[in-house]
Amino acid sequence: EPEVTQTPSHQVTQMGQEVILRCVPISNHLYFYWYRQILGQKVEFLVSFYNNEISEKSEIFDDQFSVERPDGSNFTLKIRSTKLEDSAMYFCASSYRETEAFFGQGTRLTVV
Amino acid sequence: AQTVTQSQPEMSVQEAETVTLSCTYDTSESDYYLFWYKQPPSRQMILVIRQEAYKQQNATENRFSVNFQKAAKSFSLKISDSQLGDAAMYFCASMEYGNKLVFGAGTILRVKS
Numbered sequence: 001e002p003e004v005t006q007t008p009s010h011q012v013t014q015m016g017q018e019v020i021l022r023c024v025p026i027s028n029h030l031y032f033y034w035y036r037q038i039l040g041q042k043v044e045f046l047v048s049f050y051n052n053e054i055s056e057k058s059e060i061f062d063d064q065f066s067v068e069r070p071d072g073s074n075f076t077l078k079i080r081s082t083k084l085e086d087s088a089m090y091f092c093a094s095s096y097r098e099t100e101a102f103f104g105q106g107t108r109l110t111v112v
Numbered sequence: 113a114q115t116v117t118q119s120q121p122e123m124s125v126q127e128a129e130t131v132t133l134s135c136t137y138d139t140s141e142s143d144y145y146l147f148w149y150k151q152p153p154s155r156q157m158i159l160v161i162r163q164e165a166y167k168q169q170n171a172t173e174n175r176f177s178v179n180f181q182k183a184a185k186s187f188s189l190k191i192s193d194s195q196l197g198d199a200a201m202y203f204c205a206s207m208e209y210g211n212k213l214v215f216g217a218g219t220i221l222r223v224k225s
Contacts, residue, residue: 033212043157043203045212056212089155098210099145099164103157 002026004104006092012110013082021077021107023092032075033093033101034067036060043091049075082111114139114206118216125194126224132179133189133219135204142166143209146180148189151201151218160202163187191221199223 005024013019025032034046047057049067066078075094079086089108093101115138125131137146148160163171163180170178175195179188187206191198204216 035213037155042217043205043213043215045214048212058212091157093157093213099207100147100159100162101207101213102159103149105154105156108155 004092004094004102006090006104006107008107009105010108010110012112015084015111016081019079019082019109021079021090021092021109023075023077023094023104024073025075025092025094026096026102027073029094029096029102031055031095031098031101032067032069033095034077035091035093035103036088037091037106038088046077046090079109082109084111087111114144114208114211114214116204116206116214116216118204118219120219121217122220122222124222124224125191125198127194127196129194130190130192131194131221133191133202133204133221135187135189135216137185137187137204137206139185139206139208141208145207145209146178146187147205147207147213148176148178149203149205149215150198151203153200157203161189194223196223196225 007022032049037043047061048055089106091106092104117136144165146163150158161173175192177190201218203218205213
């Protein structure tokens with residue numbers, strides 16, 4: 001069964017460093033999302049992406065964040081200068097329709 | 113704005129028994145979708161079941177079923193014949209058409225053998 005794939009599964013980075021989280025959505029999907037979950041808290045929406053542009057973003061998604069779909073298969077989330085509070089589980093999701101979302105296994109980001 | 117409330121931080125069930133997890137939501141839209149996601153210790157988010165608000169019939173997926181009460185804005189998940197593998201965090205979520213998922217705080221389900 002097709003699935004959303006995220007790499008790496010765990011990333012440790014120094015505060016102030018740039019990180020890129022990578023996702024390969026399901027191949028025929030059109031809508032792409034990033035969510036995050038700080039440990040012990042609820043899952044929060046970051047950004048949605050459709051037709052090669054951001055369709056919606058949350059207040060969390062400030063200028064430190066960016067997304068890209070550099071080719072036909074990858075979808076990346078970049079954090080330019082990481083802060084301690086960026087430590088969280090980051091989930092990529094994709095869908096064919098605007099009425100569902102299938103999640104990857106997540107990337108655990110630890111900022112030290 | 114969408115909101116989702118799960119009032120049960122934790123629930124327990126005996127293996128083979130039935131358990132119901134509660135969820136209420138609020139939305140101003142008439143076209144929306146409701147979901148239950150399972151998050152095991154691996155922290156992956158697994159879609160359990162999905163309900164279209166325009167459908168009166170409750171969704172069912174094998175041992176999982178929902179009780180969708182649209183007027184009351186209630187969307188509970190029933191797990192029948194509970195198994196040890198059902199132990200996880202369960203998140204209720206809503207999605208207005210073309211919009212993002214909004215999640216509840218989650219309910220930890222423990223299954224006793």
